[in-house]
Amino acid sequence: DAGITQSPRHKVTETGTPVTLRCHQTENHRYMYWYRQDPGHGLRLIHYSYGVKDTDKGEVSDGYSVSRSKTEDFLLTLESATSSQTSVYFCAISELGAGYEQYFGPGTRLTVT
Amino acid sequence: GQQLNQSPQSMFIQEGEDVSMNCTSSSIFNTWLWYKQDPGEGPVLLIALYKAGELTSNGRLTAQFGITRKDSFLNISASIPSDVGIYFCAGQLRGATGGGNKLTFGTGTQLKVEL
Numbered sequence: 001d002a003g004i005t006q007s008p009r010h011k012v013t014e015t016g017t018p019v020t021l022r023c024h025q026t027e028n029h030r031y032m033y034w035y036r037q038d039p040g041h042g043l044r045l046i047h048y049s050y051g052v053k054d055t056d057k058g059e060v061s062d063g064y065s066v067s068r069s070k071t072e073d074f075l076l077t078l079e080s081a082t083s084s085q086t087s088v089y090f091c092a093i094s095e096l097g098a099g100y101e102q103y104f105g106p107g108t109r110l111t112v113t
Numbered sequence: 114g115q116q117l118n119q120s121p122q123s124m125f126i127q128e129g130e131d132v133s134m135n136c137t138s139s140s141i142f143n144t145w146l147w148y149k150q151d152p153g154e155g156p157v158l159l160i161a162l163y164k165a166g167e168l169t170s171n172g173r174l175t176a177q178f179g180i181t182r183k184d185s186f187l188n189i190s191a192s193i194p195s196d197v198g199i200y201f202c203a204g205q206l207r208g209a210t211g212g213g214n215k216l217t218f219g220t221g222t223q224l225k226v227e228l
Contacts, residue, residue, distance in 0.1 A: 004155075033215075042201070043156070043218040058215070090155050100205060101146060102216055104155035 003027050004105035006091050012111045019078040021108050023091030025071075031094040032074040033102065034058075034066060036087040043090065049074055081112045117202055119219035127227050132189040134222045136202030144205040145178050145185040146216070151198045159200075160187070192226050199223050 003026030013019050023032060034046040035058075045058030047066040055066050063085060065077045078085055091105040117138045126132060136145070144163055148156035160171050162178035162185060169176055175188045185202055202219040 042220050043216075045215055048215065100144065101158055101161050102203075103158060104148075106155050107153075 004091060004093060004103065006089075006105040006108050008108060009106065010109045012113060013081050014113055015082060016080050019081050019110065019112075021076045021089055021110070023074045023076070023105055025074075025091075025093050027093060027095070027103075028071060029093040029095040030071075031100075031102075032068065033092040033094075034064070034074065034076045035090045035092065036060065036085075037090060037107075038087050046076065046089075081110075083112050086110060086112045117204055117217055117219035119200075119202055119222050121222060122220070123223040123225070125225045125227060126192055128192060128194060130192050132192055132196070132224060133186065134188075134200060135184060135186045136204075136219045137184045138204055138217070139183070140204070140206075140217075141182040142204030142206060142217075143182075145176070146203040146205065147174075147176050147185070147187050148201045148203065149198050150201065150221075156201055189224075192224075194226050194228060197224055197226050 005024045007022045031050055033048040035043045037043050044060045046060055046064050047058055049055045049068040052068055067075045089108045092102040094100050094102045117136050119136045146161050147159045149159050150156045159174055160169050160176040165178055165182050166180045167178040173190045177186045179185055199221045201221050203216040205216050
């Protein structure tokens with residue numbers, strides 16, 4: 001299994017509060033991604049990173065920001081959580097020269113009440 | 114955003130049966146990936162395909178990269194109870210500018226196995 005951990009694994013928060021999810025990898029992979037998974041929508045890309053301090057938006061980036069200050073950590077922040085951000089969030093990693101396959105973490109289930 | 118069309122959406126089969134599912138797209142991809150997701154866990158990569166027409170096996174699983182590069186197929190032979198889960202296809206355009214090598218995911222096929 002790829003060395004990817006996500007924290008917390010479960011979180012319940014109130015509307016309007018800030019939330020930060022953490023993804024940590026031990027594989028030294030260059031690329032990291034944040035997805036959300038919702039019934040009927042499958043996996044949708046929120047943001048991704050192609051190196052330390054290099055990030056870009058995915059298809060559902062509104063309301064989310066990311067930061068990557070170290071190769072191993074990729075943080076996803078909801079500045080002011082809304083009920084529509086209730087979802088399961090997955091982090092993934094990939095590397096050049098390996099076919100660019102993406103490997104996923106165990107996920108974080110976030111509930112915004 | 115674009116999604117790949119997977120069929121069937123769900124399957125309920127008997128243990129020991131063979132299973133087939135496919136994924137189609139309006140776009141051409143350079144790579145096709147197949148993942149399996151168990152409840153409460155992240156998707157796990159099963160098979161990766163890199164060339165049109167390529168046929169690759171992983172144990173009882175066999176996947177093919179369609180020659181049009183717009184589709185892919187996954188077959189599971191002699192299904193067992195632990196095959197239960199959701200199977201996702203994903204297409205990827207390698208070498209896209211700006212980095213990221215982003216994946217486009219299918220809608221998933223839920224497999225249920227009857228003992």
